[in-house]
Amino acid sequence: FADNTITGGTGSFAASVAFNRLNLLDSSSSIAGNAVDVVEVYPGDITEHDVAVRALGASYEAPYLGNSVWQQYNVYGATEPTLTIEAGVEIDFLNYLKVGYTAPGHLVVEPGATVALQNRGLDVANMSSITALGTSSAPILFTSAAAAPAQGDWYGIDVTSGATVVMDWADIQYAHTGVQFYTGSSGSISNADIGYALYDGVEIQITDASVTNTVIHDSGRYGLYARYSPPVGGDDPARFAFAHGGKDGHPH
Secondary structure, three states: OOOOEEOOOOOOOOEEEEHHHHHHOOOOOEEOOOOOOEEEEEOOOEOOOOEEEOOOOOEEEEOOOOOOHHHOEEEOOOOOOEEEEOOOOEEEEOOOEEEOOOOOOEEEEOOOOEEEEOOOOEEEOOOOEEEEEOOOOOOEEEEEOOOOOOOOOEOOEEEOOOOEEEEEOEEEEOEOOOEEEOOOOEEEEEOOEEEOOOOOOEEEEOOEEEEEOEEEEOOOOOOEEEEOOOOOOOOOHHHEEEEOOOOOOOOO
């Protein structure tokens, strides 16, 4: 399936493709001129090969179809597959996106991409990783998939079980808690805007994480909740910025 154009469709989606078959939509194809220029992403675990979500002129929607594991969007396996959300892609996940469900997996998000979630969250575990490296001119956005975004629309990014997250110029908006680093995880966040969390902007529990040159604002509880963890942002407190948080600083 290559060098194709999907156009003139009158259905609720322009195409419906399983999560693990998105490579079928190659970069030389296009989707435009349909009643709805959206690709439905049907559940199907990515367990063996790498998958790329490509910018084809359409957005993507991974719908909520139920609570069972097979109805989630999972990236894991013995080969440590990688899901790459390419530059400029907009994709909505209405159920969990789990990187490293029972074995390692990886998520790479390229500059200018938008990953939107609703009612569920983005989990990374089991020695897996998220790499989201935007630029000042093309930041990455993790946000709500709701038509009218509000605090707590999605759970946030949970980092557990030896997982690592590296984010630069990647913003996080409208989560319950923006990003949570739990015991045994690690990561770094820089040049980010983390806003409108219902609970905490950043939570760091018994682990190493670096947060620098970041503004955390309009949090419902704490901008930063860090307990039993090494210092955040190194020795220079000026490298870490708060604005309009519920309570700016470290609870004790």
